[in-house]
Amino acid sequence: MGSIRSRNPLPPLTKSLLLTSIMGLSSALCANPLVPDDIAYRPEGKVALSQNTGDAVVVGTAQLPASTTQPPSEAGADTPAQTHYLPQNQCADRSRDHNTLHKSLVITRFTRRNPQSANAGNLYAAEAGIPEMIRAQLTRTHQLLPPAMITQGFALPNLSETQLKQQAQKIARQTRAQFVLSGTIDDMAMTDASSTYNPGLYRQLANGFHNLTGIEKFDKRTRLFTLELELRDGFTGEPLLNRRYSASGVWNTRKAIGFDSPAFLKTPYGRNVAKLSGVISDDIAQTVDCQPYIASIDAHPGQTQVILQGGANNGLQAGAKMQLYQVIVVGSNSEYQVSETRLVRRPTQLHLSEVYPSHSTAVVEDGSYLNGHYLAVID
Structure with missing residues (x-):
């Protein structure tokens, strides 16, 4: 008597799919008929998002898509040309x-x-x-x-x-x-x-x-x-x-x-x-x-040496020169308690004399004193 052999054994993928089907059938018989209430889903229609129309x-x-960041308008477009x-x-x-x-x-x-x-x-x-x-x-x-x-x-x-x-x-x-x-x-x-x-x-x-x-x-x-x-x-x-x-x-x-x-x-x-x-x-x-490097300045009245909140960790080096900008807050002529901060370039540079990991010391080149809020910029 000859032995009985399977003539067409099932491929492994077919066996796996068959097993999955059997498991799915068994679980369907005892499945909970309701989706849990605390599971968020997207209802019919669009979900309201914010009104941002950017990229x-x-x-x-x-x-x-390719990055298509649009540059914002420059502040002070309607200001005098000398500023x-x-x-x-x-x-x-x-x-x-x-x-x-x-x-x-x-x-x-x-x-x-x-x-x-x-x-x-x-x-x-x-x-x-x-x-x-x-x-x-x-x-x-x-x-x-x-x-x-x-x-x-x-x-x-x-x-x-x-x-x-x-x-x-x-x-x-x-x-x-x-x-x-x-x-x-x-x-x-x-x-x-x-x-x-x-x-x-x-x-x-x-x-x-x-x-x-x-x-x-x-x-x-x-x-x-x-x-x-x-x-x-x-x-x-x-x-x-x-x-x-x-x-x-x-x-x-x-x-x-x-x-x-x-x-x-x-x-x-x-x-x-x-x-x-x-x-x-x-x-x-x-x-x-693509933005200029900017560091805040700590200045004291009557001193030409200032402290910059930036140093070697930022890539600054002793001997480098930085442009001086003054922080100006301009109030709105039409809206109450609305103001705009502008950075105004001054005809003065800073010379970095000493650079430390987190801060630097600099000297105002023309020897003038700084009164107000200023920033050092590499632009």
């Missing part, structure tokens, strides 16, 4: 790239418009996690001093532009930073929460197929991430970069894994959020590189 950068659903203000140069042609000096940046804790959108996966730490991701990218790949982090939020939607400027200036003074970065997380919702948390039989089979093959096309477990970012000059409070960033990816876990954890970064959604932080850091670095 948008998308990761996960479209190719990244020279410090321009906020964006150097789109890279002709005035100031990236040889290390500038200081402070990153605030981000705010969130819809706290419930973090419920799925317990991603409540995103307000601090995203700034930390950006900080790590900037420190690792760009010529910046390690950005400072503060736990204070910043970009609240109910603040006026004047209040935003004043808050940026206050934070910059407290942290001795040249730039202030803030952000608001608009959305972290799921487009179809039931696909992850209460899938039917067919969807469970489809989810198993996507998990097994790694194919993300047609996977319905999409989760969104939308962030509005703003970079401001710390001395004037003026915005230098205002842009909306978006990412999306498959959210294929029901576990409360938390934000920026190893498990989070293993999900397609987590990987795309991390990739987006790299794009953000590149945009920030490009904008910062």
Whole structure:
């Protein structure tokens, strides 16, 4: 008697899909028919976002567009020609790239418009996690001093532009930073929460197929991430970069894994959020590189020697010369308690005599005394 053998053994992939189907069928029989109430999802229609109409950068659903940051208008365009203000140069042609000096940046804790959108996966730490991701990218790949982090939020939607400027200036003074970065997380919702948390039989089979093959096309477990970012000059409070960033990816876990954890970064959604932080850091670095290096001056009446809040850590060297600018606060003629900070160039230079890691001493070249608030600029 001959032995009976299987003539057409199933390939390993087919066996895996069959096993996944059986598991999906068994779990469907006992599945909870309702999506948990605390899982945020995207309802029909568009979720209202802020009214910012700046550039948008998308990761996960479209190719990244080229960086097209538009330079803000120069302050004092209607002022007399003999008054020279410090321009906020964006150097789109890279002709005035100031990236040889290390500038200081402070990153605030981000705010969130819809706290419930973090419920799925317990991603409540995103307000601090995203700034930390950006900080790590900037420190690792760009010529910046390690950005400072503060736990204070910043970009609240109910603040006026004047209040935003004043808050940026206050934070910059407290942290001795040249730039202030803030952000608001608009959305972290799921487009179809039931696909992850209460899938039917067919969807469970489809989810198993996507998990097994790694194919993300047609996977319905999409989760969104939308962030509005703003970079401001710390001395004037003026915005230098205002842009909306978006990412999306498959959210294929029901576990409360938390934000920026190893498990989070293993999900397609987590990987795309991390990739987006790299794009953000590149945009920030490009904008910062194109700004003049500015250091605040501590001057005492009757002395020609001054102290600069910048030193060897910033790339300054003894013997270098820096241009002197005076900080002028101009009140509005039409609005109450509204003012604008301008940096006015003075026909005087500073000569760096001694340079230390975090500060420097300089001498005013013409021997004059400084009365008021002044800045030293390499422009």
